[in-house]
Amino acid sequence: MTISPPSTGSPRQQRREAVAALVENGWARVDVPRPAARPHVVLMVAALAAAAALGTGVVLQLVRPVPLPGTDRPAAPPAVAAFTAVSGWDCATAADRGFDVQGRTAQWYTVARGGWTGDGCHGTFEAVPTSGDPATEGPQRAVWWFAPGTAYTRCAVEVFRPAPARARDAAIRAARYYVRAGRDGARLAAFDLDQTAGPGTWAAAGTFPVSAGGVAVELVDRGVAPAAGDRLAVTQVRVRCTG
Numbered sequence: 001m002t003i004s005p006p007s008t009g010s011p012r013q014q015r016r017e018a019v020a021a022l023v024e025n026g027w028a029r030v031d032v033p034r035p036a037a038r039p040h041v042v043l044m045v046a047a048l049a050a051a052a053a054l055g056t057g058v059v060l061q062l063v064r065p066v067p068l069p070g071t072d073r074p075a076a077p078p079a080v081a082a083f084t085a086v087s088g089w090d091c092a093t094a095a096d097r098g099f100d101v102q103g104r105t106a107q108w109y110t111v112a113r114g115g116w117t118g119d120g121c122h123g124t125f126e127a128v129p130t131s132g133d134p135a136t137e138g139p140q141r142a143v144w145w146f147a148p149g150t151a152y153t154r155c156a157v158e159v160f161r162p163a164p165a166r167a168r169d170a171a172i173r174a175a176r177y178y179v180r181a182g183r184d185g186a187r188l189a190a191f192d193l194d195q196t197a198g199p200g201t202w203a204a205a206g207t208f209p210v211s212a213g214g215v216a217v218e219l220v221d222r223g224v225a226p227a228a229g230d231r232l233a234v235t236q237v238r239v240r241c242t243g
Contacts (some may be wrong), residue, residue: 088236182213
């Protein structure tokens with residue numbers, strides 16, 4: 001009896017089977033290590049992939065930008081400009097600034113020169129007698145008032161010290177002023193000013209809050225004149241208000 005060997009198939013099929021066997025068993029030998037990826041190669045490949053992705057994203061953003069989170073927030077409102085104004089004796093008035101006097105008598109007189117000459121003022125001021133008592137206020141007073149608006153919270157106050165030809169026309173060394181909560185408001189603070197120091201200059205009195213009615217400065221006639229005929233000067237006041 002003749003025994004036939006098993007069918008081996010066509011030569012092409014035999015080659016495919018040989019290649020498959022080599023792939024499956026080629027690294028099965030004990031003395032031949034299975035290949036493994038080296039760490040630095042893996043890191044280099046990962047870095048190249050990340051760089052390629054980043055470059056692609058940059059190009060796409062330039063070609064067709066994508067809105068980023070938070071870029072559509074509304075812009076902050078612009079800062080409010082400072083309110084600066086001058087009022088006083090022989091100065092122009094407006095809806096947001098003015099000047100009042102009370103208790104005028106025949107002993108008052110106008111000094112033609114020495115007051116502030118800018119901001120609508122004409123350089124004159126008024127000379128007023130004092131009450132004659134360092135602790136008592138008489139009926140004479142002057143009020144400078146300002147209404148900057150609700151956007152402002154504080155005002156720096158300055159008082160003009162005149163430069164008269166006669167020293168007696170501005171001779172009080174401790175003229176009493178009050179800061180008030182607007183034209184008809186309550187008194188909030190007080191300060192004394194030497195009207196003889198620094199003739200022709202602005203004296204800083206401080207910074208004070210703005211009330212609902214604005215801010216005002218009041219001069220009273222309290223005090224004793226250094227010599228007979230010496231007068232208290234009623235001049236000009238300037239404010240600079242900020243939010």
